[in-house]
Amino acid sequence: MSDTLKPTQPPLPDRLSIDPRSPHHVAAVFEHDIGIRFNDNERFDVAEYCISERWVKVPAGKTLDRKGQPLMIVLKGKVEVFYK
Structure with missing residues (x-):
C-alpha cells in the first residue's frame, strides 16, 4: 500500500x-x-463510494433491477481509498 502518488496517477476523487x-x-x-477499505476491512465489491458522505454502494447479492443491472445497497461507515 502506497499513500504517495506516482506522477502518472491522478488524485483519487471524493466520489467515484x-x-x-x-x-x-x-x-x-x-x-x-485502487483499493477501498470500508470500516477497516478491504472490500472488493464496491460499485461506488463517497468519502465525505461516508458511504459505499455494493451489489445486493445476485438480485437484478428491472433493467438487468445489479441492485445496489448503500452501506454507511468509514471509507478509505488508496492506490495499490
Missing part, C-alpha cells in the same frame, strides 16, 4: 463510480489498481 454512464466515473483512475 465504476459505471461509465455515471457523472462520477473517472476513467483515468481505473487505469491503476
